[in-house]
Amino acid sequence: MNEKIAVAEKEKKADQQLKEAKALLRQGKQNQAMDVLKKIDRSTRAGIEAGKLQEKIDKS
Secondary structure: OHHHHHHHHHHHHHHHHHHHHHHHHHOOOHHHHHHHHHHOOOOOHHHHHHHHHHHHHHHO
16 A cells, blocks of 8 residues: 555656646746756656657757
């Protein structure tokens, strides 16, 4: 049971970080957004999306 709670908390934190990064991007703060994206745990759903977003930013 505690494992499920830990996973849920990790997913929630990653989702919050992803939302923060997207908000920073909308504000034109690309460097700050990249810093946040790099901190997101890649083993989460938000982390996978963050990785894709980071690649997209790197290409532009």
